[in-house]
Amino acid sequence: MVNPAFDLTGQVALVVGAAAGGLGEVAARALAGAGARVAVADLPSRAADLAATARDPAAAAQGRAASTHEVDVTDEASVAALFGAVIAEHGRLDAVVNAAGVMLRKPYDETSVEEFERVVRVNLTGTWLVGREAGRALTRQGSGGRIVNLTTVYAERVGPVPESAYYSSKAGVVNVTRALAAELGPHGVNVNCLAPGVFYPTQMTAALGADPDRLRWFGERTMLGRLGDPATDFAGPLLLLAGPAASYMTGQVVYVDGGWSAW
Numbered sequence: 001m002v003n004p005a006f007d008l009t010g011q012v013a014l015v016v017g018a019a020a021g022g023l024g025e026v027a028a029r030a031l032a033g034a035g036a037r038v039a040v041a042d043l044p045s046r047a048a049d050l051a052a053t054a055r056d057p058a059a060a061a062q063g064r065a066a067s068t069h070e071v072d073v074t075d076e077a078s079v080a081a082l083f084g085a086v087i088a089e090h091g092r093l094d095a096v097v098n099a100a101g102v103m104l105r106k107p108y109d110e111t112s113v114e115e116f117e118r119v120v121r122v123n124l125t126g127t128w129l130v131g132r133e134a135g136r137a138l139t140r141q142g143s144g145g146r147i148v149n150l151t152t153v154y155a156e157r158v159g160p161v162p163e164s165a166y167y168s169s170k171a172g173v174v175n176v177t178r179a180l181a182a183e184l185g186p187h188g189v190n191v192n193c194l195a196p197g198v199f200y201p202t203q204m205t206a207a208l209g210a211d212p213d214r215l216r217w218f219g220e221r222t223m224l225g226r227l228g229d230p231a232t233d234f235a236g237p238l239l240l241l242a243g244p245a246a247s248y249m250t251g252q253v254v255y256v257d258g259g260w261s262a263w
Contacts (some may be wrong), residue, residue: 014039042100
């Protein structure tokens, strides 16, 4: 018997940044598996990968194939249009997961202002734009809801790879989450963050495969002595924050990192 706190039957969830190959895809499949009707969104350039996410055979077999939508999280009008389209199609919205993000592995003195600002625009401003529209939609409904942002284990520290733009933007995501939680709490909307460690393989971490020594180091750096497995280690924490089980959690950062952040 499934604990009803983790049963999302009848609920509608939107996953932004859900194209195949990333943790957004894992989130979409987990939500569908818990009974939700899922809408997935990503850039037009990732339409084929997004369609692959939507073809989740388990969800389709139960009549819950995901609806697909285009969005550019750096574009205010695009984000607003996404929420309008999802609510028009599904009639309501209960949970929003924002997994859209980019990474720039580059030394600080080789990073241009334009490159730095693009990472911040996608990761930080994009999170705020998605959160703003999600907050508006959920408060208009008057029935509360959940927003889950994705940050990183490096939200309050840095790692061995030179990526100052990424570290900075993801640190900002944490406080945007807390700020939205404070404003939306009176409306019954919970806003939390998941902070994954190194999950392998995903689209973002695929490059580590070319450096086995570094890949091994990342695994050994955790308390559990291994990397995160997207297939088994992410869905549980995601479902906790995206469903009624976390009804008394808001403004929190939940680290899913094998103990990396606890050393």
